[in-house]
Each structure stands twice: as structure tokens, then as C-alpha cells.
Amino acid sequence: MLVNLPDVTTDRTDHANTTVWVADVLRRRIAAGELAPGTKLSEQQLAASMQVSRNTLREAFTMLSIESVVTRFPNRGVFVAAPDSDAVREIYRVRRMLEPAAVLWGPELDLHRLDAVVAEARDAKRRGAVPDMAAANQAFHEALIAMSGSLQLQQMMGRVLAEMRLVFHAMSAEPEFHTRYVEENAALVDLLRAGRRAEAADTLRGYLDAAEAELLGHLGA
Template identity: 60%
Template sequence: MSVNETYSSIPLGSGSTHAHTSAWVASTLRQEIANGRLLPGSKLSEQALSEALGVSRNTLREGFTLLDSELIITRIPNRGVFVSSPSAEDIREIYAVRRAIEPAALAWGPALDVPALAQAILEARAAAEVRDVPGMADANQRFHEAVVRSTGSVHLLELMGRILAKMRLVFHSMSDAPDFHSHYVERNAALVDLLASGQRNEAAQTLLGYLDTAEAELLEHYESSQKI
């Protein structure tokens, strides 16, 4: 794949009041990572990205600085800028944030959209039927984004965008374990069933246990991979 093909999906900055700013650059690249189009270890070419995004190299570097502060990218002197590969500590931090936000959103979020959650389940099941691991990961991302969107908070949704970008990097490490994704499809479906019957507190408690289990499974897989 050429450099141009790698960045062909990235939207140009025209037509937005936030375009051509470092914050917009960081948001765009963060979304590309969350969508699985920029993978752990990928080198980010300044020339190709500045051309694809329609921004100066200085603006791009400012965007890199924002992503570096979030530990989503890594700058290596004399080598360049790379998409980060998550550590065990990153996994623990991701789940600490998710435990603080998502169960509360299920219990109290004023804008809970159960049909949107149910649609994500349909998409995840369709992907599971054909063993489409990236498709299951995509649907899972949409599901949990919708959970946080129920809070009605722009700031929490922005925070979740950062978490989802990191989560996608973690999920990439599970590409050799497709069953990890498939059994969480049904865990998400169980949450929707509880929410559809008005059992929001029960759904919140179920999600807490679900997140504990997912964190433990990811850490176990990570530690095993480090021994190879």
C-alpha cells in the first residue's frame, strides 16, 4: 500500500470552522486510529499527512504534540512519529476511566438511545457470523460511544474519543483471538435487554462486571504475548 492510499480515507480540512487547526488535526487522526485505519507501530509521515489534511507541517506537529500528551502516538528521536503500542499500564488506565463513566451513563444518562445500542448489536452479530473481527470491533466501538453519548456531555464524549482510540490499539493486539470480540457481542446484547426493560441500575452493575472481566482478559493476553 502506498503512502497516498494509507491516508486516502482521511477527510480534508475544508468546510469546517475547526479545520486547519492543531485540535482538528489531532481529532481527525484520533478518529482514524479509533476506526482502525492507523495501526499500532504505523509511522506517520509528516509530508504525506500534511498534504492529505491540507495543513502546514507546523500545524501537523502541534497536532502530534496533543496526541503525544494523550500517549496515542510516540515520538522517537531521529526516527519519526509512530502510532503507539499499548502497555499493560495503558490497559489499566483505559478501564479505570471506562468504569468511572460508562456504568453511570447507563444508570443516569438522560439521552439514552436504546435503539442505537440495539443497532450496534445487529451490526456486531452480522460481523460475527462471517468472523469479521474488525467489523466486530467497529460495532463494539459504536456501542460504547453511544453509551457515553447518553450523558449528553460534549466533554465526556471527547474523553471517550480518546479512550476509543486507545481501545482500538488494544483490540488490534487481540486480532489473533477473535473469540474475545464475539463473546462480548452477546454481553452487549444482554445490556440492551436490561435497558429495554427499564432495568438501568442492573445494566450498570452488569457492565461493571463486564469491564472487570474484559480488563483481566486483555491483561492476561498482553502478559502472555510479552513472554513469546
């Protein structure tokens, strides 16, 4: 499947590096679920849509390829990646290092933001809207990393979440995978509100272990 993105030039600011901006736009659309695994990315269409040169686009593809978000196939083109079991293991290695640390030591706890994401997830659960539950889950973990106050860590998490969204496509036929984490996320917020950060970090590590095991089991099957 080959997909052209809508005109995204209105998203553009005076970014110092056009290649980085292009990679960020594509990464954000993958993280939002707008581009599914296996989608072919057309150089010609994307360059026109984003008003950049094809050389710039190729440089952005190289950045995303290093991040395992896209895959290049000789004589075929560039496609949105479809992560395998090894990719899932690497994703969760990174997440286990970043997220519990942000929960335990992050100086910028934003309970209002976390509560809003939980409310969105519960609404999606009531509606049976699996993609919306997945999006809310992504937003929740993004908010946890924001607690660190570090822009670099948030950028790193953005890359991880883009790849994570591709993994979620493998669970599209398993709505319960997302459903159970709605209330688990809410329980983490309750622990943070009570000031029980160490317990929240331990709980989150167990949560990530269980999610990884379920994903690996599904991919193995």
C-alpha cells in the first residue's frame, strides 16, 4: 500500500534543520497511527506534499531507518517498518530504563495531564474504540516521561513510541490488550497522587514486563 500524506506545511515552524523537521513529522504520524506497518512512502508525493527536496526526504528516511521506524528495500523503496520480536525486546529494554526512573525521580509531576489522559482512555473504553485506547495509552506514557523535565528524554521517548505504535498494530485483533491498561494507568496515577513514587515505579516495571511478555507471545504465535 502506498500512502500520500496531507499537506503538512502548516505544521512547519522556523526549524533550523529541515531534515530533522521532516523526520519528526513522519515520526509523529506513525506514532499517531496514521501510517500502518507496510505502508510504502512515496518520495515524489511526500516531497511535494511537504515542500522539500527529495534529497532532504531521503536524509529523513535514513534517520528513521536508524530508529527502526522505516525499512529500506533495494529496488522497492521505503516502507513503514513492521517490528519483530527482537524489536519488541529492545523497545521494552529502553522503556524499563526510562519510565520507572521518570516516575521515581521526575521533578515535573503533572497530575492534571495524567488525569485528562485517563479520562480519555476510559471514554474510549466505554465506546469500544480500540485505536483511541491505544492513542491514550501512548499519551499516558509520553506524559510519564515528561515528568523528567528533559527535552532529550522526551524526544527519545517519541522515537520509542513511534515504533511502539507499529507493534500495537499486531494487537489490533486483541482489544483486551489495551482495555486492561486503562485501569492500570489509573492506578499508577493514584499512587503518584498519594506520593507513593517508589511503589508506582515498581508497579510500572511489572506492568512493562507483563506487556512485553504478552506481545512476544502474540508475535510468536
